Amino acid sequence: MTHLRIRTPEGVEFTLPIAGPVSRALAYLLDFLLVVAVDALLIFLFSLLSLISRDLSEALLQIGLFALPIVYGVLSEWLWRGQTVGKRAFQLRVVDAEGLKLRPSQLILRNLLRAVDFLPVFYLVGGITTLLNRKGQRLGDLAAGTVVIRIPRLASPDLESLLGSRFNSLRTQPHLAARLRQRIHAAEAAIALQALLRRDDLEPTARIALFRSLADDFRAQVAFPPDIAESLTDEQFVRNVVDLLYRPKAPATTPPVQAQA
């Protein structure tokens, strides 16, 4: 699945990641279970009401069971800005396909058109449409002009805690550090940063291999004196390079004892 690309009149483009069918199906399943649970509750409540009037309670139950899934979908997506309980759990959100504010008519339409997306059994039509459609829209989304997106994580990376204030031996060579900043391409720097951010998610062997290739690449571009370059492991070397690139000014460091010797 790709991204929903929106270009504002100011000429700025922003992208929103489109939700995949699996997470949507899971979110729907959760919503479905919730509706079933509330159905059970309604049946219980109206069975109490039937002590007063059996006829009336049956009528209201009938209407309630019919309206619940529609009302639940529309209301929760309206009040929670495009989210239901299931969509919240799986970090999904309904948004307008043009990036505008959701209108109630869109939410009503997309929830009513489930009737045709559901055909002939368990979301076959809707599922196939989602796969064929560039924006991952089911028929209801198409008609209502809505797209379901994944909500991006909003935190910006915390360089301070990632890099810490450890002593960086590369800083002892200011001219080489400056050359490094000049030569390393922004994309390369980003790869190195991402590698550091995700290092704990990697397999040990993959982690070693990745940092070796990164470190070799950096070492090849700027030759640091051997005593500095070789005293560091590949990962430490990459960490120090990222520190140099992303934090031009050295943080207050507490150099280790042997460095002063």
Next chain:
Amino acid sequence: MILDLERFLAQERPHWQGLEQLLNRLEAGDSLALEEARHLHALYERASADLARLATFAAEPESRRYLESLVARAYAEIHEARTTRTRFRFLHWFLATFPQTFRRHFRAFAVSLGISLLGTVFGSFATVVDPDSRHVTMAFGHDELTPTQRVQREEAEQTGAAIHGQHASFSGQLMTHNTQVSIGTLALGMSWGIGTLILLFYNGVILGAIGTDYVLDGQGSFLAAWILPHGSIELPAIFIAGQAGLVLAHALFGRGSNLSLSRRLRAIAPDLVTLICGVAVLLVYAGIIEAFLSQYHEPVIPYALKITFGLAELIGLISFLTLSGRQSSTVPAKPTEPTR
């Protein structure tokens, strides 16, 4: 590295946070003072510019994503699609918006009605030519008895009295079933209208077959008295649901329009919702009438009275749909938001 990223982020982050705070307030339903609105716009433009600068800079995917989501939210708030923030007024919507919308798409209604009538003609023709077709064309157990037998049974049993104490649940059943059919008729508009047309035609066939069966058997007045009180509202409601499905199909085809598909759909979405919600209101009324009135036959209620009542409803409905909300539609009616 040409751009001093750290300084850039440190310098811009307070503005982004300011924008985020304003957005949080707006999204919680607060309204902004004029100065704040200006500030919001300035912050939005600043964030947009920052995003454009960051976009050329691959090093900060996380910050970029954060900024993108911020710009996306601000964009939605600033480019508000709704023209007014007026509260939804049910009476105004039902008495003015609904009939206006109906009239705006009258051609779709005419097609919906036409296909249903075609089905009716086909159904009655089939019944006249091939009496055995009753087993195919008649639903709800109508094929098992001749109309006269049925009338005798109904008049003897007085279904209305027989379902005494179950009127409400019976009418609830009718409402939900009919609304479900209507939603299906609308939704099948997504099949380029084919599904909608088939449903309408089939509905017409049943109606024509049963109607002709009763008339041929000399039970016309019983049938009219049975069907008209609720049918004069329920059947037009189904046709309006068909109208909505066809409006949707027309937008899919886009004949005679130079807008893109998504634009065409966007333009009619509020109308579709208005039509189908109007249908739901009509069906609630029809469900009540069908359960509480239609099931009583002579001698409890004279047929002439029921027929007169049904015809009066039909005239009322026609004049409602053609006349109501006319004064305020002298200005070319714009699609309005049905709910808020």
